[in-house]
Amino acid sequence: MITKEQVLKALSYVEDPDFKKDLVTLNMIKDIEITPDTLSFSVELTTPACPMKEHLENACRNAITHFVSKDIEVKINMTSRVVSPQNNQLPNIKHIILVSSGKGGVGKSTVACNLALALSIQGAKTGLIDADIYGPSLPIMFGLEGVKPGTMLGADGKQKIVPVEKWGLKLLSIGFFTDPNQPVPWRGPMASSAVKQLFNDAEWGELDYLIVDLPPGTGDIHITIAQGYPITGSVVVTTPQNVAVADATKGIGMFLMDSINIPLLGIIENMAYFTPAELPDNKYYIFGKGGGKYLSERFEVPLLGEIPLVKSISNSGDIGVPAVMDDDSIVGKVFMEIAGKVAQQLSILNEASFLKV
Secondary structure, eight states: OOOHHHHHHHHTTOEETTTTEETTTTTOEEEEEEOSSEEEEEEEESOTTOTTHHHHHHHHHHHHHHHTOSSSEEEEEEEEOOOOOOOSSSTTEEEEEEEEOSSSSSOHHHHHHHHHHHHHHTTOOEEEEEOOTTSOOHHHHTTOTTOOOEEEEOTTSSEEEEOEEETTEEEEEGGGTSOTTSOOOOOHHHHHHHHHHHHHTBOOOSEEEEEEEOOSSSOHHHHHHHHHSOOOEEEEEEOSSHHHHHHHHHHHHHHTSTTTOOOEEEEEESSOOBOOTTOTTOOBOBTBSOHHHHHHHHHTOOEEEEOOBOHHHHHHHHHTOOGGGOTTSHHHHHHHHHHHHHHHHHHHHHHHHHHHO
């Protein structure tokens, strides 16, 4: 009869490539059950969007076959539990991720919407705040124009905003509360106060990830959010052109200031190349090449993904169905990969913070 000790010994040879430790040491092996014919156990990952999920499952099977038995049936349940450093301000939200760009027009909101939805599709409890007060686009991109959030009585006895839910994703935008046909001339303090309400006065419930779509630039709203909430990390969106890279550099510089000090998780290059629908293997670098790679190398962070310029992205935003919903498309696959890499970087960052304690 196979023993639990034999199983753990075998799985101690399986190393998590991100943490550089074996799964047993990381306490990722759970619920081992052994019968004469079958062996079952769970591998508890640090995120449901883990890009190494399939690799780790195969490695576990190989370890059991090589070190325990070739004949026993192996059943592996790949589970996840997102962990984070404790915060008292928003204790039900494990990670807050800022999506930023130095300038407008680089597709930051498109990236934020698809990133949040990709995390949700992969099983993470996810929310999205459209903090772009001056140009909220979330209602259009999710087909929610005219929708108004409800309210409920919170545990503190105060009225709370109930985020709108679509495709399992919780959503809030200032666009839900304003007339889309009327300009709202926000002054700095008014804008900052409105954004705080999206955080403080909403009943978000339990979230693994809260994605925040910031306005372009480095203004009052950025400082309010960066200094006022326990931000886990930031993602910066650029396009290949030098002018976009220059502005993205300034945005990164803001996050790295001593008074803000938010970790940079990586760079996403949007409109990296043009791919015609009839020639999906062809790439035309019409806006230049290498801007995202330059930033990733300069700041020593990963290039999380290069998103092609294809008409389906703008079409999907216009009809209220984000591109990641088409998981067979080139763009859908790219966004799912980006979500996995963002979650991966958060797990690595979180593990490093625990080791410092």
